[in-house]
Amino acid sequence: MSLVTATLRRDLLLAARNPGEWLNPLMFFLMVAALFPLAVDPDPKFLSKIAGGVIWVAALLATLLSLDALYKTDVDDGTLEQWLASGESLYALALVKALVHWCISGLPLTLMAPLLGLMLHLPDSAYWALIVSLAVGTPVLSLLGAVGAALTAGVRSGGLLLTLLILPLYVPVLIFAASAVYHASIGMDYNGQIGFLGALLALAVCLTPFASAAALKLNLSR
Amino acid sequence: MWQWLKTLYHRLGSPKWFYDLTSRWIPWLIGFSVLGGVVGLVWGLAFAPADYQQGNSFRIIYIHVPAALISQSAYIMMAIAGAVFMIWRMKMAAWVARVIAPIGASFCLIALLTGAIWGQPTWGTWWVWDARLTSMLLLLFLFFGVMALQQAMETDEAGHKASAILALVGLVNIPIIKYSVEWWNTLHQPATLKLTEKPSMHPDMLYPLLIMIVTTYVFFALLVILRTRNEILWHERKRTWVKQLLEKRWNSAA
DSSP: OOHHHHHHHHHHHHHHHOTHHHHHHHHHHHHHHHHHHHHTOOOHHHHHHHHHHHHHHHHHHHHHHHHTTTTHHHHHTTHHHHHHHHTOOHHHHHHHHHHHHIIIIIHHHHHHHHHHHHHTTOOGGGHHHHHHHHHHHHHHHHHHHHHHHHHHTTSTTHHHHHHHHHHHHHHHHHHHHHHHHHHHHTTOOOHHHHHHHHHHHHHHHHHHHHHHHHHHHHHHOO | OHHHHHHHHHHHTOHHHHHHHHHHHHHHHHHHHHHHHHHHHHIIIIISOOBTTTBGGGGGHHHHHHHHHHHHHHHHHHHHHHHHHHHHOOHHHHHHHHHHHHHHHHHHHHHHHHHHHHHHHHHSSSOOOOHHHHHHHHHHHHHHHHHHHHHHSSSHHHHHHHHHHHHHHHHHHHHHHHHHHHHHOOOSOOOSOOSSSOOSSOHHHHHHHHHHHHHHHHHHHHHHHHHHHHHHHHHTTTSHHHHHHHHHHHHHHO
16 A cells, blocks of 8 residues: 555544544534624524625634644654655645645535535525535635644744635635625526636645645655 | 846845845835825815716815725735745845735725725715725735734744745735635725826826826835834844944934
8 A cells, every 4th residue: 555545545534433523523614604694693684695705714624723743643643754754755745635634624515515504594696606616616625724734833832823824825715715605596607616626626636735735845854 | 137136135134234225215205105196185175177977075085095006016926025035044135024924914094994984974984894905904914914914923933934835925915815805796896006007087087197196006115114224233243243233323413
């Protein structure tokens, strides 16, 4: 078994044995979204207008919350050194770690989103747009976030710092995704926005692992 | 030409060479900044004709536009310096990248503040969620991120590398952010100055603006050089040439 599949298996197994890792962000997602009707306005008409944006902002914050731990244990217990010593490319590791992160954060968020849509009175026509935009957009969040996680892995209390670094980079994804959901909710075509999200995903898959790999080496040289 | 550039590049890697060279430049840069600033501002604020729609409030562009331009150039320069450091391990580049971050953030803040002051009478509001304003705000956040990361790292070396990586990731993202935000919402007037077209401004308004832009670039260069020299003195404080330099200063002062 190659190192890449072994890491994939190990990380997924760890997540399965330690359900808090993926359940907590999911609960956070639910709670944040529930705060908006309480704080702003429970009127269904108003909610149906902001539902897509609220769900996307909540998903973005939930993703950030779970990123902090991505590389921390690997840096602390020496797994990262072993990776580098093995001669396997760090690019592959960075890609696998982002994939694992998406499986435990983006994927459950995508599956859970329709429930939130129901609670926030999302218009019927927007459900597919919401699911598709989350399915294409959250991997970009994981890939970009992994760069921040790699940069801050060695920093004490790096969680807040990570948020500061990564949030501005998330803006394009948020704009296109929220716009897709909004266009769908008023019965317009949203293929263009999904297309842009797909382009961002392709770009992120190609480029961000290089940045993650460079950032990971930084943790080793200390 | 190529050979000359290569030698220049290698020499730039030497802190002492840079320090000696810029010692000769500084008086000229200060002189140009003061002269250009006085000419540009007096011309722009007092003699340029008032705008037929905006009246005198348009005059803030003589500060607003240069500051906005510089803050974007500063980010690019910071990212390139970071890349030079990552690729060729040139310490000077890391110091330059480090000192640019707060300067670029300051110019970004100036652009945002002057924009708000101009927006109040013209648009009737301090802030709108317009594409240009929002992308400048995000640029400010990117500068803050680089500065925060630099400070959070335990060693200077790790801080330099980490912020260089972040600056490069940000550099790739800047056009994406810019276009996505533009596509999202736009109210700001389209760019008046384009390299490819004839400017849509009257020359009497345009010339002071061009003077201010050039002057602000020179001023920016001056700030970067001054701060880089501080950085050099601090990092090279144990070297003989710095000790000799300080002794000489000390003796001439005493």
